[in-house]
Amino acid sequence: MKPVIAVAAPGTFAADRLVYDYDVDRENIVELDADQGELPNLTSGLLIYAPNDHLSGIDASEFVRVALEAEIPILGSAVGMHRLNVALGGDVARKTPEHLADETERRNRNSIFLAPGAKVSSTIGGSGWLSLECNHQEGIRHSDLAPGMMPAAMSDDRVVEAFEMPRFHWVFGVQWDVFGATRLPRGFDNVLVAFIERAMGI
Template identity: 35%
Template sequence: MADRPLIGISTYLESSARWGVWDLAAALVPAGYPRMVQQAGGLAAMLPPDVPEHAPDAVARLDGLVIAGGPDVDPARYGAERDPRTGPPAHARDTWELALIDAALAAGTPLLGICRGMQLLNIAVGGTLVQHLDGHTEAPGVFGRHPVKPVPGTRYAAIVAEETAVPTYHHQALDRLGSGLVPCAHAADGTVEAVELPGPHWVLGVQWHPEMGEDPRVMRALVTAAAAS
């Protein structure tokens, strides 16, 4: 494409990260995310946590938005008590990414939520989460794989028509779907693996980690939508 669309990627904010002789606080994101955007024809921009009031200005400068994977969302965000197996909260990131999602939905900016990003999308429109499920994670720090089956007639099925094995690493999932969201892919155990908002704007969430695999179709679809928006 002649003009590469600018795709923002939300980032981690870590109190300690090491490189060379340094051990410092850092805003970071796994390299698979920007590499996936670049290979799909986009330009990648990192979006570290900021005050939520800045989210509309940030989104206004973007052609598309990726909400990346990461830690568990604070259950208070969807009105639930904390399960002992839920990880520690990342309050600044929750606040910033929910504001980014709200801004993208309001502006009609193409949006892709990945793992935690799909869960936050669901919460942003009034949904809830299952705080723990088994069978979707290997050993700590090791991605597994399992097949996901598209729902015919959905946007995701138009992108990936066949059942596909995908890289997975999660112990939470969607429970009650938020307003307007429809499931567009499932795992064999019935877990919702992808959701979308039908309508003119491109909004998709996937529970797996496409940045850890070899299938570029989901990101290419986002970049194509961003170039057309």
């Protein structure tokens, strides 16, 4: 039986990036869309991804529920993090104008704190304060998190940059674009690599 990574990322090239950048066989990927009501059989990992609001037509709640019951790894990235939080019972992301770059700026960077002992920090390979590109238009505050979720990284203006489910073996939501490795600090690409390895049983 072949492991299957289910990718909820309509309108993006996420599946292609998994194939060409991370050597995942195309036959091990199933792309989900708004009309698909359930996860395919043998799904071994769920990736919810969007660099912007491409996921507006997808309700990830059922996908997440089935993935939790099956105890498979789940990764939500960028807007996918917001959808994962809502699917787990959290609040909708709020506007974060302070995170937007001025038109004259190339990128807006914020200081974020990686919580010592968090699984996200362990996966990245470090903790404490660092600088990260934060150019998103919406964000989640601590009070918006789904019940039982733990903030694993916070920006200096109190936006949750990553969260995890402590009692589950591998459920991560990260605000950054997991396919933006060239713009991320060292070790941040480990999150996507770790997800793939767990999903593929490597």
